[in-house]
Amino acid sequence: MEAVAADSPPGRVEGALSCFSFNQDCTSLAIGTKAGYKLFSLSSVEQLDQVHGSNEIPDVYIVERLFSSSLVVVVSHTKPRQMNVYHFKKGTEICNYSYSSNILSIRLNRQRLLVCLEESIYIHNIKDMKLLKTILDIPANPTGLCALSINHSNSYVAYPGSLTTGEIVLYDGHSLKTVCTIAAHEGTLAAIAFNASGSKLASASEKGTVIRVFSVPDGQKLYEFRRGMKRYVTISSLVFSMDSQFLCASSNTETVHIFKLEHLNNRLSCFCRSQTTRNKPWSRSGLSLSRRPEEPSTWSGYVGKVFMAASNYLPAQVSDMMNQDRAFATGRLSFSGQRNICTLSTIQKLPRLLVASSDGHLYIYNLDPQDGGECVLIKTHR
Structure with a gap:
């Protein structure tokens, strides 16, 4: 990771x-x-x-x-x-x-190895270490920010596309061609991460207040999470759980935030049910959530079309329903200001939050995948 x-x-x-x-x-x-x-x-x-x-x-x-x-x-x-x-x-x-x-950084999966310099990225075939491609003249990237999907069947690469805005370049590590650019944030990027299948890409800007998730390869926004508006923070780590149900973010503060990626159709259905006592069914109001033969066959394409229709037609609470102002779960650290990374893993058959810090500690928390809330610290390793 x-x-x-x-x-x-x-x-x-x-x-x-x-x-x-x-x-x-x-x-x-x-x-x-x-x-x-x-x-x-x-x-x-x-x-x-x-x-x-x-x-x-x-x-x-x-x-x-x-x-x-x-x-x-x-x-x-x-x-x-x-x-x-x-x-x-x-x-x-x-x-x-x-x-x-x-x-500045190295990323690898079972097919590709990426070497990131400040103004270029080298892509190697990991089987024989042959250099396949050099991406030259990228915008200055002094932190070596880049991401590689761990799913070797696609090997997508993501890296900053601008010095002044949060533009992301999505690159195909197999075909060695640019896929698209994503206007992810107004400010410059601080963190980017793929989910395990390479079907989603998460990003955070240097302000650290908003985290967004986009579909891959089309770059359509799926989720927006607000970490908080009280202060700007430096996001140091952004990672999906292996099943893509959760997204975890750590920063220079004492709180690790875990967001839940609920299925879009489930959220729309819940909203629909909540409105039935006040409004007529949607089937007669110009919006149908049932799939039509001409609609996209892919999950991301279908969800994107339905959600775009909903956000254009329905009240503001529907268009904002994929925005979460509160984290599903949090982990409290005993420090702030230290560099750290987080991950979500299954250890001994239970979901855990792990945080490693620059002072040499590894913190392990229990995560409740049903109710969320504050994660319980159960072990500290030094």
Whole structure:
């Protein structure tokens, strides 16, 4: 999943960890320190088992593991332009590549490996590490913000398309062509993330007050969540649950927000039922929610058409019904101001919220998927 360096690489960082990341299916945690890097299994709440550790490369500021495999990608402050790919069980280096400027972030799935520099993105075939495409002259991206869908059957790539607005470029990592651009926010982007299937893309701007979810590949807005209006925050992590039912956001504040992605047709049906005592049925008012033969066959296309019709025809409460002003659930942290990442995972058959922080702590919370509310902290690992 999303990786975070405790400061914008390759600058130095304070705290116990220089970087930390969850793998693509949230079963492993990777950390980088001045001494090297370590990989941990997330199969148990009570125990954090170390899978691998290495001190061969010091001052690590990027470490990414490919799912639960033995492939790990490492970048060090000592050589910030060089990417090293290892098979840690065999103890061998698979390859290394050097680039024209400092590496800011790396994303990978079972088909593609992305290397993000400030003004370019390199796309490799992960099978043989052959360079397939270089996306040049992208708007300056000093934080290396980019996302790669973990579903290798599509391998969508997302990255900022503007220096001044929250435009997202959606790129197809298989066909190596631009799919579309999405006008996601008025302000510049702070976070972007795909869901596991690559069918949805979430984004947040630098203000951090609004989080939006778009359908992929057509870029139509599906949801809008308001994290809060009292203050601007810096969103440091944005991640879907593996089943795409929830979206989690952490920031520089003491609260982690979890939003529930309710099905659009369920919400429309609930609203319809609530109006039956006051209004006539919609079937005679010019809006039908039943599918017609000529309507789109895809889920996103069908929902988009129905929802657009509803928002244009019905009162404001319908057009705003996909906007949530309150989170479904929250996790309270004992700190604020520290860089952190969050993820939603199933551990020992129960849904959990996990938060890793730059001071070297991993917090595990219970999440109630039915009623939400405040998540209960059940374990802290150091």
